[in-house]
Amino acid sequence: MRSIYTQPKRRVFVLDLLRASLCVHPLELQRMMAVSKSLLSSLLLVGIIMGLVTASEAFVYDVGGRDGWVPNPSESYVSWAGRNRFLINDTLVFRYRKDADSVLVVTKQDYDACNGANPIQKLEGGDSEFKLDRSGPFFFISGTPGNCQKGQKLQVVVLAVRNVKPGPSPPAPPPAIPPSPLPPSERPTSPPAPPPSPSSNSSSGTGTEPTPSPSPISSHPSHSSSLAGASTITLGLAAMILGGAFVY
Numbered sequence: 001m002r003s004i005y006t007q008p009k010r011r012v013f014v015l016d017l018l019r020a021s022l023c024v025h026p027l028e029l030q031r032m033m034a035v036s037k038s039l040l041s042s043l044l045l046v047g048i049i050m051g052l053v054t055a056s057e058a059f060v061y062d063v064g065g066r067d068g069w070v071p072n073p074s075e076s077y078v079s080w081a082g083r084n085r086f087l088i089n090d091t092l093v094f095r096y097r098k099d100a101d102s103v104l105v106v107t108k109q110d111y112d113a114c115n116g117a118n119p120i121q122k123l124e125g126g127d128s129e130f131k132l133d134r135s136g137p138f139f140f141i142s143g144t145p146g147n148c149q150k151g152q153k154l155q156v157v158v159l160a161v162r163n164v165k166p167g168p169s170p171p172a173p174p175p176a177i178p179p180s181p182l183p184p185s186e187r188p189t190s191p192p193a194p195p196p197s198p199s200s201n202s203s204s205g206t207g208t209e210p211t212p213s214p215s216p217i218s219s220h221p222s223h224s225s226s227l228a229g230a231s232t233i234t235l236g237l238a239a240m241i242l243g244g245a246f247v248y
Helices: 003-057 077-082 108-113 198-206 223-247
Strands: 059-063 091-094 103-106 119-125 128-131 136-142 153-159
Touching: 077 153, 103 128, 108 136, 119 128
Parallel strands: 059 091
Antiparallel strands: 091 128, 103 119, 103 136, 136 153
């Protein structure tokens, strides 16, 4: 009877294990799919952030703002350039009429003299773009004669990117040098001894020597010896008195 009832229980237990194993697999698949989706979304987010950072590193500046590239601007180009911060890979956009003007990239000497005879580079054709590909100053003047003297000139200073490096360690302090001994001529001398007093000179002139003090034994006899002497004297007196009595 026991074998008949135990076999169905064992079969039910095995079936439960199979069902549990079948139920685990879909959950694991769902978990893996969720992890893969989260990874893809995080990678996409990182790519977008990198793109925004790369785009934010370079700026495009309209030279002169609303005035553009014109003579006698409402705001001088020196003031306009002082309000902005230019970095490498930034772009300058010169907006002007195509047939009326141009932009010349010149040296500092030609910039100061408004000389457009030997430009480094000439920009023309309307809206011209110039990329700042290095750090340092750039100089621009108008290609139309006389416009440079009317304030149509621009100087831009591009800041250099500095990498922060650890500074050098401070030098070690020099070893302590022991003081050198003084030469005999520079050594400190002891003060001279004071002269002897007159009392000491008078005592030494007489030639007398101080008498030694008596020893305690000779100057102060013991108490027992004094008692013995007194008893002897007393006995002698008593004997004399008794002897006179017998004579009479």
